[in-house]
Amino acid sequence: MNRTPDLIDAAREQWSGIHPDVDTASIEVIGRVLRAAAVLRxxxxxxxxxxxxxxxxxxxxxALRRSGGPVTPGxxxxxxxxxxxxxxxxxxxxADRGLVQRSTDARDRRSARVQLTEHGQEVIDGIFPRAIAAERSLLTGLTTRQQKALAGNLAELLHAVEGP
Structure with a gap:
């Protein structure tokens, strides 16, 4: 596959001049994942x-919205x-902004539970569609096939570093 060299390619080349005995192949993946994450963020x-x-x-x-109910801080x-x-x-x-509320677990008074307030749910439900639209717009340079392949490869990477 032909592609334009990027900053990661330049970094590898620079490191090969400084440390020719060190295999910098990991930078191909880790460097690009970290750089992409920073730019996307x-x-x-x-x-x-x-x-x-x-x-x-x-x-x-x-995370609270997806959970569908109270969850522990842990x-x-x-x-x-x-x-x-x-x-x-x-x-x-x-909580100070009225977006979440904490309560003590009825079964274990040492444990707290957190949930969205009605206002918190309204806020996240308003922001989430715009955030997804912004994500989609950033992926327009990739075909659907490329997006699916990248998603699969990143899932494998996460599994490798996080475990099952």
Missing amino acids: RKLDSTIAEDGLNRAEFDLLC RLNELTVSSGAATTKRLQQL
Whole structure:
């Protein structure tokens, strides 16, 4: 496949001059995944920022909306790949804005549950379609076939690094 060299190709070439004994093939995948993620995030963040949210808050609200009911902060950590401290801070900020509410678990008073408020659900339901439209527009340079192949390959990569 012929393609235009990119910054990752240039980085590999530069590293080969500095460390010719180091195999930099991993940069082909990792470097591109990380760079693509950074570029995509920068372009998509403006869509959600219009509603006063950052990416981490948006991801947390999406996780709550998809869950369909109260969940533990620990489960939110897993769903958003966040630390407990970061999730706690975000939940407090979102609660202060009336987007989420916490309650004590009736069966285990030491455990909390978090859910969207009605306002939080309205906010995320308003933002989500616009966020998906923005994502779709960023993928227009790829054919449907390329998108499906890339999605499959990225799923395999995630499985390899996260496990089953």
